[in-house]
Amino acid sequence: MSEKNRAVPQSVGIIMDGNGRWAKRRLMPRSFGHDAGMKRIVKLVECARAAGIRYLTLFALSTENLARPREELEGLFGLFRKYFEEYAPKLVAEDVAIGVIGDLSALPADVSGKMLEVCARSKRDAAFRLVFAVNYGSRAEIVRAANLAVKAGGEVSEEGFSRLMYTCGVPDPDFIIRTGGELRLSNFLLWQSAYSELYFTKTLFPDFDERQFKRALKEYSRRNRRFGKV
Ligand code: FPP
Secondary structure (H helix, E strand, C coil), X not given: CCHHHCCCCCEEEEECCCHHHHHHCCCCCHHHHHHHHHHHHHHHHHHHHHHCCCEEEEEEEECHHHHCXXXXXXXXXXXHHHHHHHHHHHHHHCCEEEEEECCHHHCCHHHHHHHHHHHHHCCCCCCEEEEEEEXXXXXXXXXXXXXXXXXXXXXXXXXXXXXXXXCCXXXXXXXXXXXXXXXXXXXXXXXXXXXXXXXXXXXXXXXXCHHHHHHHHHHHHHCCXXXXXX
C-alpha cells in the first residue's frame, strides 16, 4: 500500500458543527454547547493520537462566525482562553505541536497572545500537530497567498503556492469530517481539500465520541483513493 493510501489518514480536518443545536435540545444556551464541544476536542485529540493520525486541523471559528452575537463570541473567546491556558500547555509537554491558522487580529489580545505563546513553545518536529483554524476563511487565505505571490514576482508552482498558505508545513487533509448534518465545506481548506476524502455525519459535535470517530476512520480505510488516476 502506498504512503498516500495508508489505512489511517495522516492528516485529518474536522468541521465541528452542531454545538448550538445540541444545547438547544437541552433547553440550554448556545454557550453550553460550545463548552461541551471543547470537552469533546480534548477527547478527540487523544483518540487521534492513539489512532496514529499525525495532523489534526479543527475549524474552531470561521470568519463568518465573527458576525454572531457578542455574548456567544465572548463565550467562545473564554473557551479558547481556557483551552490554551489549561489543556494546550500539557499537550506541548507531551510532544504535541499546536498551531493556529487564520486572522488572529480580531481576537481579544490576551487570547491571541496566549495562542501565539503556546504555538511558539511547540517543537517543530513534534510527533503530533494540532492546528486550530480561528477567524479562518479559505477564500481569504487563497487571496492572501495570491497577493504574496504577486509581491514576490514571477510564476508560482502548485507546491510553491501551497507554501504561501497558512497551512504551510501541514500536509493536505487526507480526510475531512463534518459533524452536524450539513453537506458542505463552508470555506474550510478549499485549496488543500482537492483530493480529501469527505465524511459527513448527522451527529452533533458534542456527541461525536470515540466510537463514532473510529467508525469514520474505518470508513476512510475502505475508500479507494486514486488521485485522478485509474
Ligand atoms: C459550530 O456549531 C461551532 C462553532 C462555531 C464553534 C466551535 C467551537 C468549539 C467546538 C469549542 C471551542 C473551543 C476550542 C478550544 C477551539 P454551531 O454553533 O454553528 O452549531 P449549530 O449549527 O447547531 O448552531
